[in-house]
Amino acid sequence: MFIRNFALASTLLVSTALTTSAWAQSAEKAGGISNGTVKIGVLTDLSGPAASSNGMGSVVAAQMAAEDAADGLKVEVVSADHQGKPDAGMAIAGRWFDVDGVDAVADMQGSPIGFAVQNLSKQKSKIMLLSGSTSSDFSGKACSPLSVQWTVDTYGLAQGAAKAISAAGGKKWYFLTVDQAYGHALTRDTIEQVKKNGGEVLGNSVFPSRNSDFSSVLLRAQSTKADVIAIASASGDTETAMKQAEEFGLNSSAKIVPLQSTVQDMKGIGVKTAQGAYEVAPFYWDRNDETRAWAKRFFEKAKIMPSGFHAGVYSSVVHYLKAVKATGTDDAGTVMKQMESQKVNDFFAKDGYIRADRKMIHDMYLLQVKKPGEPTGEWDLYNVLQTLPGESLARPLAESECPLVQK
Known part of the structure; x- marks a missing residue:
């Protein structure tokens, strides 16, 4: 090396x-x-x-x-x-x-x-x-x-998350978006799906990558009385935002939704903080x-x-x-x-x-973080709720902007 x-x-x-x-x-x-x-x-x-x-x-x-x-x-x-x-x-x-x-x-x-x-x-x-x-x-x-x-991709993540959260009663959304290409794409694609599912978007706060203090954006989100706070980021930023959301007590008034997360993220956050969070994932090791x-x-x-x-x-x-x-x-x-x-x-x-x-x-999976007391080991973090057919999460080719697609 x-x-x-x-x-x-x-x-x-x-x-x-x-x-x-x-x-x-x-x-x-x-x-x-x-x-x-x-x-x-x-x-x-x-x-x-x-x-x-x-x-x-x-x-x-x-x-x-x-x-x-x-x-x-x-x-x-x-x-x-x-x-x-x-x-x-x-x-x-x-x-x-x-x-x-x-x-x-x-x-x-x-x-x-x-x-x-x-x-x-x-x-x-x-x-x-x-x-x-x-x-x-x-x-x-x-x-x-x-x-x-x-x-x-962000379109598939958005499709799965918007449907699952809407079905669970989440209608008023506020977004926290990392200022990077995938963060903006993830928020854009999720907003599109939220509106298709009859939801309302109350606002969006953009934050820099590797942010250490989410207090101002979390307070802004809380003031809107949103019942869903969607975090369009990954890894470190998602972990920090979810931990601080719990410190501010937002978990009791809103669903905190990490739009792109991994088993490593949830292990770092812990089931006490992340319990009940939905995740649309391409893979889960214990499936x-x-x-x-x-x-x-x-x-x-x-x-x-x-x-x-x-x-x-x-x-x-x-x-x-x-x-x-x-x-x-x-x-x-x-x-x-x-x-x-x-x-x-x-x-x-x-x-x-x-x-x-x-x-x-390929198929994707709707996961939900287990509650404290449910895991049987340190990596046993999710329940697999549903298999999501791959075509149902993909943007229809008729709507594609890809120049390789013949219409």
Whole structure:
């Protein structure tokens, strides 16, 4: 592990012997693997507020995917810390593409980072597997032919949250929005769904990332007598806002709703504060035997239970490597066509598929944080209330702003 150009990088080399001459012949026909190695870069937050929900867990997930799906390929995984800075992310990705021979970038924690790197990946003909970039614009007006939004987007989060909270009696909403691309997209998409469900929006306070004092915005929200206070942020900011909301006694008068959160966030907040909170999630480790088995393997390596982002990194990298294997090349256009042609079937998604708007469609889950006394272990935090069909949470293609969608 070493530091270079803003990057904290670690490398895993997974190599197995080529097992069939048929594969070698197909690889030669298709142009083969550049430099004989499929190289995957995990660009993530290794030292900031998303280090638990993404971070080294995303690197571990990609390494596990390489171990499981190499199948005759020589695969190398490198990782880097973008430090929450789009320019740092650009610098890292530029070196990966131009010097280090990286073929695909995974995770891309943070929509500002994702947007900064996306044009570069398109210019350099590199695939982006977006797990931690959640703005719905990645499958909307900013869609790219070589990017796939794999795990979750703000439109799906908004759809699920608005329906669940409205059904539970929440009608008057106030938003706390982090001043970043995904925060604004999450609030925008949720407001749209709140209005569709007959709700009313009483206001929106925008706050800076890594905010430590929410007193003024919480008091403003409280003064409106909103019965829902929706937090459009992630990780550290969500945790701080929810803890301070309890200190101000807002939990007794309003539903505090984290619009984007993870199992790590809720563990940090604690069930006493977070009890009853709804979450729309792409994955929960304790949902069935298959998710528990993979989570156990992950925990042994990462020492935490996996978030949906971690699971999405694994799923996307496995699908990518299967496509490389099937086509015998790491040419981005060829591989992407193969990825589109094959369904995704693993512990993360059943019959998932990549739409024309570059969104991977898969089921999501409505979770609710357990009450104190209910958990049987430190990571036993949620009840799974409902399976939400993937198409029901996706923006209809007829409404899509993605230029790749034919109407």
